Amino acid sequence: MAFPSVEQLTEIITPVAAAHGLDLEKVKVSRAGKKSLVAVAVDSDSRVNSDTLEVLSNELSALFDAKEDSGELNFGPGYTLEVGTPGTDMALTLPRHWRRNRGRLVTLVEDGKKSVWRIGALAPDEAQVVLVARQGKKLVVETAELAQHGDSMVEIEFAQPAADEMELVALSFEEAVERREDNNK
Template sequence: MQESQIAALIEPILSAHGLELDRLDVTPIGKRSVLRVTVDGDGPDGNGPLLDDIAQASSAISEALDVSPAVGKAPYTLEVSTRGVSKPLTEPKHFRRNAGRLVKLWLGDDQVTGRIRSVTDEAVTIEVDGAEREVPLAEIDKAVVQVEMNRSFEDEEEN
């Protein structure tokens, strides 16, 4: 199986469903291979793809792979999923799609936790203890979304 051929096959399908290919992994497991397709996208509200979009794209990808020489005759398992909250935010679009969410930023020896308020191609503005702070993306060593189990309804209305 050629990853480049598979990527070339599935990228137009994802695009037709309003999705982007974030990562493609082909892992041989015995006589089979596992094709892990990780997708991302804006979704209708700008906060990422919907489950229905992913399901429709997954079905279309499966059909295309079944008739494509890119996978050959080798048996495979297809897994299509989103980036999830555990993946680091690495591009402006990742920060934008998580606007309103709480994030932890590593800035050299410093760590800052705040809520994303706005994003440009060069910086993210986060709210930390009621004050806004603009952080240049180039200064961020690592950024991850913080899972909030007890976020209040008022927090949701602000976004």
């Protein structure tokens, strides 16, 4: 049997991750030298802790080994399994990515211009997101279509966010839109 593809591994890993309340975000396979690397990135709406990652890693390793013993998988001379969470270099491609990064800064590119916004609430249909930015002394509240910003990336922020910004991103989608409309009158 050939070395397992990312698609095969995704089919195997997804239900195991889901049993722990985790979403499989990425599987990467690098074949190098005697051992291959299988890197798995998972995430969830609640913070993923190292104990959960260790349990998942042990379960996947046992499952991979059992499938190798039965001839269903063939990793060749061996593999190294790495299980972790996605880094900040993952694009926000799905509504859950935006939801999980609420309160963080994001860079958007529109018409070749970059702008930095703080992520607020998702719309109930998860097609739009509230964005908050400081323009001079004024806070601006906008909404954006997620479909138009699938390549957006979270910005690393070292300073404590301003309390008034965090107050706005804590609002529900409807409350934020109402606030925006009140500010535009």
